[in-house]
Amino acid sequence: xxxxxxxxxxxxxxxxxxxxxxxxxxxxxxxxxxxxxxxxxxxxxxxxxxxxxxxxxxxxxxxxxxxxxxxxxxxxx
Numbered sequence: 625x626x627x628x629x630x631x632x633x634x635x636x637x638x639x640x641x642x643x644x645x646x647x648x649x650x651x652x653x654x655x656x657x658x659x660x661x662x663x664x665x666x667x668x669x670x671x672x673x674x675x676x677x678x679x680x681x682x683x684x685x686x687x688x689x690x691x692x693x694x695x696x697x698x699x700x701x
Contacts, residue, residue, distance in 0.1 A: 637665075 625638040642650040651667035658664075680690075 625641055627638060628636045645651060645667055653668045653670045654665040655668045656663065656665060
């Protein structure tokens with residue numbers, strides 16, 4: 625399969641490649657990595673900050689809990 629790079633540096637991916645990743649629910653965002661002269665695209669899920677806040681609230685994690693965790697993680701080994 626070939627992908628076309630446009631004059632605006634946009635890449636058009638073949639429909640068959642996207643269908644192989646999930647058909648109708650094909651990803652819209654990809655992590656891009658350059659490795660050994662190749663470009664590697666990995667499907668990525670992008671969440672909103674609001675979704676993260678909702679999940680933290682559901683779990684009962686407070687801002688103070690997050691601060692404590694960051695302080696603990698920054699301790700020297």
